[in-house]
Amino acid sequence: MRYKNNKFYIENVSVNSICKLTNTPTYIYSYKKIKENILSFKKQFKSIDPLTCFSVKSNNNINILKIIKSFGLGADVVSMGELNRVLKAGISPKKIVFSGVGKTEEELKFAIKKKILLINTESESELITIEKIAKSIKKRIDIGLRLNPDTDARTLSKISTGKKENKFGLNKKDLLKIINNIKNSKYLNLLCLSVHIGSQITSHKPYEKMLQELSDTIKASKYKFEYIDLGGGMGIKYNKNEKTLNYIKYLHLIKKFLKKNKCKIIFEPGRSIIGNTGYLASKVIYMKKSGKKVFVILDAAMNDFMRPALYGANHTILASKKNSSKSKKTYEFVGPICETTDKFLSTNKFQVLKEGDIVLICDVGAYGIVLSSNYNLRTIPQEVLIKGSKIKTIKMRQTLKALNS
Ligand code: LLP
Numbered sequence: 001m002r003y004k005n006n007k008f009y010i011e012n013v014s015v016n017s018i019c020k021l022t023n024t025p026t027y028i029y030s031y032k033k034i035k036e037n038i039l040s041f042k043k044q045f046k047s048i049d050p051l052t053c054f055s056v057k058s059n060n061n062i063n064i065l066k067i068i069k070s071f072g073l074g075a076d077v078v079s080m081g082e083l084n085r086v087l088k089a090g091i092s093p094k095k096i097v098f099s100g101v102g103k104t105e106e107e108l109k110f111a112i113k114k115k116i117l118l119i120n121t122e123s124e125s126e127l128i129t130i131e132k133i134a135k136s137i138k139k140r141i142d143i144g145l146r147l148n149p150d151t152d153a154r155t156l157s158k159i160s161t162g163k164k165e166n167k168f169g170l171n172k173k174d175l176l177k178i179i180n181n182i183k184n185s186k187y188l189n190l191l192c193l194s195v196h197i198g199s200q201i202t203s204h205k206p207y208e209k210m211l212q213e214l215s216d217t218i219k220a221s222k223y224k225f226e227y228i229d230l231g232g233g234m235g236i237k238y239n240k241n242e243k244t245l246n247y248i249k250y251l252h253l254i255k256k257f258l259k260k261n262k263c264k265i266i267f268e269p270g271r272s273i274i275g276n277t278g279y280l281a282s283k284v285i286y287m288k289k290s291g292k293k294v295f296v297i298l299d300a301a302m303n304d305f306m307r308p309a310l311y312g313a314n315h316t317i318l319a320s321k322k323n324s325s326k327s328k329k330t331y332e333f334v335g336p337i338c339e340t341t342d343k344f345l346s347t348n349k350f351q352v353l354k355e356g357d358i359v360l361i362c363d364v365g366a367y368g369i370v371l372s373s374n375y376n377l378r379t380i381p382q383e384v385l386i387k388g389s390k391i392k393t394i395k396m397r398q399t400l401k402a403l404n405s
Contacts, residue, residue: 001030006322008360012389015281015320019358021391022382024283025300027369028360029394031067031387033277038071041273044247048254050265051117053097055232056082058270058366059278061383063394065089068273074117076232076268080107087114097229097266099146099194101167105129112141120144120194120229122169124178127188134187144192144229147175149213153198153206153233156311169195172217179221192266193218196231199271202242204249207233211257218261229266230254236275238363239314271366278365280305280381281320284357285336293330296353301335302342303375305361305368309341317345320358327352333359337376369395379403 007014010030018028041052053074056065060082065075066089074095075086086096096116101123103111108130111119121127121143134141148169164171170178182188197210207230214228237244254265282300289295307313317333331353333344344361353359372380382397 001033003322008318008320008322010279011386013386013391015279015360016358018384018386018391019281019283019320022281022384022393023397024281024358025298025304025381026281026397027278027364027381027383028281029064029274029278029365029383029385031385034064034067034274035071037273037277038068038073041269042071045251045254045265045267048251048258048265050267051095051227052267052269053095054273055268055270056086057370059274059368060085060370061394062089063385063392064274065091073273076270080110083107083111083114083116093117097144097192097194097268099196099268102126105133109133112137112139118142118144118192118227118229120146120192122146124174127178127182131185131187140185140187140189142189142191144194144227145170145175145178145190146194146196147172147214147217149195149197149210149217151197151206151209151213153201154203155198155200155233155235156313172213172220175217176221179223183223190223191225192227192229193225194229194231194266196229196268197233199233200235201233202235202245204246204253207250208253211253215257215260225261225263227266228257228261228263229268232268232270232272234269234272236271236363236366239316273366275366276363278363278368280361280364280368281358282361284353284355284359287353287355289329293332294327296331296333296359298333298335298344298359300344300361300381301337301376301378302339303337303373303378304335304381305344305364306371306373307364307367308344309339310371314345315364316362317347317350318360318362319351319353320360323351325352326350337378374398374403377403 053076055076077083078100097118099120146169150164282298286297302309330348331350332346335342379398383395
C-alpha cells in the first residue's frame with residue numbers, strides 16, 4: 001500500500017482502476033495485509049501458544065472470515081448471526097467462544113447445539129438460563145465467567161468496558177460467590193475466566209492492572225481454570241504520531257501471570273487483525289467554499305462509516321492521486337447526510353482537490369462496514385478484496401431493489 005508514480009496502490013492495483021470497476025463508495029481490503037497481521041500476531045505470542053479467536057464484531061464478511069480460518073484462528077462471537085456465519089466460514093466449533101451481556105435463550109440453545117468451546121457468561125440470570133437448558137437435555141455445558149476488573153483502559157470513553165460502572169462482566173465479589181455455587185454443578189462445567197477491558201488500548205499499563213485483578217481473583221477463588229480469556233483491545237496506529245501497544249511488554253506480563261496460574265490463554269483480537277487492512281474509497285461530489293473553509297462533499301457518509309460521527313475518531317484521508325499543490329484553505333471532509341456529525345475530518349494540510357477526485361479514508365477494516373446502515377435510505381457499499389493483481393468482489397453493493405424488498 002503505497003504511492004507509485006503518484007498513484008495510490010493497494011497491492012498491485014491502483015485505487016483509481018479499482019474504482020473504475022466498482023464505483024464508489026467502496027470498501028477495499030488487502031489480503032497481504034490481513035495475512036501479515038495474523039502472522040505477526042501469532043509470532044508475538046508464539047511462546048505461550050494461545051488460542052486466538054478473531055472478534056467477528058469487528059468485521060463479519062464471510063470471505064474475510066474464510067481467510068482468518070485458513071490461518072488457523074478461531075472466532076469470538078456475540079450473536080446467533082455471528083455464530084451461524086463463522087460456522088458457515090468453516091471455523092471449528094471447538095475454536096469458538098460466545099461472549100456478550102445478553103444472550104437470549106434461543107441463542108444459548110443454538111450455541112449448545114453447535115457444541116462450541118465456551119459460552120462466556122456475565123450474569124447470574126444467564127447462568128440460570130444455561131442450567132435450565134442443560135437440565136432439559138441432560139448435558140453438562142462448558143462455560144466461562146467474565147470478570148469486570150474495574151480497570152480503566154485509558155481509551156475513548158465510549159469503547160471502555162472494564163470499569164465498575166460499565167455493564168460488562170461480574171464484579172469480583174459476585175463472581176467469587178458464583179464460582180463457589182457452581183463449582184460442583186452437575187450441569188455447568190466452569191472452565192474459563194474471561195475479561196475484556198476495552199478497545200484501542202495503546203499502553204500495557206491497563207493490561208498490567210487487569211492481569212493483577214485476574215490473579216487476585218483466581219487466588220481468592222481457589223479454583224483451577226483451564227482457560228483464561230484475556231479478550232482483545234490491542235490498539236492500532238490511526239495517525240502518524242500515535243503510539244501503539246508494546247506487545248513485548250504485554251507478553252512479558254502474561255508470562256509472569258502464567259507462572260502463577262497455569263492455563264491456556266485465549267485472545268479475542270479484532271481491530272489489531274483487520275483494522276489497517278481496509279480503505280473506504282469515495283468520490284468528491286462537490287467542493288463547497290464557505291469563508292476560510294472548503295467543504296469537500298464526498299459520496300460516502302456517516303451511514304457508510306460511523307466511527308468519526310459515533311466516537312469522534314480521527315481517520316487519515318489520502319488522495320488516490322498525489323500532487324504537490326497544497327490547499328490554502330481548510331478542507332472539511334463531509335458526507336451528504338443531513339446531520340452535522342456527518343463529518344470525517346477537518347484538515348489544513350491537504351493537497352488541492354477537485355470534484356470527481358477519489359479519496360481514501362484509511363484504517364476502516366475494523367468497525368467499518370459492520371456499523372454501516374441504511375440511514376437516509378442509502379445503499380450499503382460494495383466490498384472488494386485485493387490479492388496481488390486480482391480484484392475480487394466479496395460483497396456486492398446493495399441494490400435499490402434489495403432496499404425495497
Ligand atoms: N472481546 C470482547 C468481549 C469485546 O467486547 C471486543 C470488542 C473484542 C473482544 C474485540 O476488541 P478489539 O480487539 O477489536 O479492540 N466499535 C468500536 C469498538 C467496540 C469494541 C467492542 N468490543 C470502535 O469502532 O472503536
